[in-house]
Amino acid sequence: MLRAVAVRVPLLRAVRGAPDMVAVLGETTGCLALPKLRDRMRNDPEGYRILQERPRIRLSTLDMARLRGLPDGTLGREYVRFLEDNKVSPDTRMPAKFVDDEELAYVIQRYREVHDLMHTLLGMPTNMLGEVVVKWFEAVQTGLPMCVLGAAFGPVRLNARKLQVLATELLPWAVRSGLNAGCVLNVYYEQRWEQSVESLREELGIFPPPAVHV
Incomplete structure (x- = not known):
């Protein structure tokens, strides 16, 4: 169950703003989507095992040297390349604080910790256009209101050229x-x-990314 909290920030500021505000809004608006995501995991053999074992994606759990040594094109090598090229760390993902149910709290934690893997699979950088594209994909995938809001409001920060690329190429694909x-x-x-x-990508059913500069 989600605890009701007063989130007294303008909605658009929360969508754009500091990670802690975004995290709070994500947790407090996910009361309908999170149980559905949990059920999808329970009904899938691999998802069920994830729920049972509750793995974490943190620097303390990753063998970065091993992942760097994997061949180009592998998930591990490309994930580390993404982290290093964009100067991001999996340890920046905030723990769930406003979800009382332990299993649902893990679901949103897992969603946060695989976000950079979504960038890797979709071939999207961490600039605003790349983030908007990933948010559209995640919104469709998860139904989480925070993803929907990020997908809807993120484009207001894009210039005309990037808006055109988003509307004609990237958004339909995502x-x-x-x-x-x-x-x-x-x-x-x-x-x-x-x-x-x-x-x-092929196994999951993600179409190859459009050949456009993001």
């Missing part, structure tokens, strides 16, 4: 891929590091 793909929370990524990104 939505089609989100609808077509299996649940991305049902992938035990920690056991897929040696699988190629291309193969995993």
Whole structure:
């Protein structure tokens, strides 16, 4: 169950603002979507195992040297490349604080911790356009209101050229891929590091990214 809290910030500021505000809004508005995501995981063999074992994606759980040594194109190598190229860390993902149910709290934690893997699978950088594209994919995949809001309001910060690329190329692809793909929370990524990104996209049903500059 989600605890009701007063989130007294303008909605658009929360969508754009500090990570803690975004995290709070995500947890306090996910009361309908989180149980559905949990049920999708329970009804999938790999997802069920994830729920039982509750793996975490943190620097303390990752063998970065091993992942760097994997061949180009593998999930592990490309994930580390994404982290290093964009100077991001999995340890920046905030723990769930406003979800009382332990299993639902893990579901939203898992969603946060695989977010950078969504960037890797979709081939999207961490600039505003890349984030908006990933948010559209995640919104379709998860139904989480925070993803929907990020997808809807993120484009206000894009210039005219990027808006055109989003509307004509990236948004249709992200939505089609989100609808077509299996649940991305049902992938035990920690056991897929040696699988190629291309193969995993194909397995999930994510269409190849458009050949456009993001």
